[in-house]
Amino acid sequence: MMEDILLQWSLTPQYTQHPIFPDLLSATLVALMISVGMNFAFAMLRKKTTDIEKMNRVMKETTEWRKQYTDAIKKQDKKRIEELKKRQAYVNKMALEMQQQQMRPMFIYMIPSFMVWIFVFPTIFGGTVALSPIDLPFIMCNEGNVHNDTQLKNQTDPSQGVKGPCEVPGEVYLWGWFLISSFGFSGVISKVTKTSMPSMT
16 A cells, blocks of 8 residues: 555646746746745755854865875875875765765755655646756756747647647756856855855965
C-alpha cells in the first residue's frame, strides 16, 4: 500500500497550462521578486546560523598556510615544511568546521525550497516565465523545442490539456529564469546583509 501511495505522489513538477500570471511580463516580474525574496531569506538564515567573522578569519588562515606551504615546497625548505606540517591538523580541522557551517543553512533551506519548487511554482507560472532577446542555450526555448512541443500539443488529447511549455523561440524556462535572477542579485543581497562568503584567493 505504501508503494502505491509513493507512486501516486509524484515528485516531478506538474506545470499548469493555465498559470495565474498568463502574460510573460507579469510572470517575469513576479518570478524575479520571488527569486530575490528567496535569496534574501537564505541570506538571513545564513546570518543566523553562521559565524561569518569566524569563517573569514579561518579562510584567511587556511589560505595563508597553503601559500606558505606551497612556497616552502618550491624552495625545498625542509625545516619550514616540517614546521608547517605541524599546523596542518589544526588547519584541516578549522577548514572542516567552516565547511560544516556553510552547509548548515543550505540543508535547512533545501527541503522547504524543494517542496515549493515541486508543488507551488509550477502551478503558479507554468513552464516558462520570460522572453529573452539574447540566445541562452539550455535555459530557453529554441525552434526545435517549439516544434517538438507543438507536435506534442497536436498529438495529445485536448481534453487532458497536456502540451510542452515552449510556444515561441526565446521563452525562458521557469528554472532558468530563477537561476539567472538568483545569480544576478545574490552578490548585492550578500553585501546588503553582510553575509558574503570568504574567498579562496
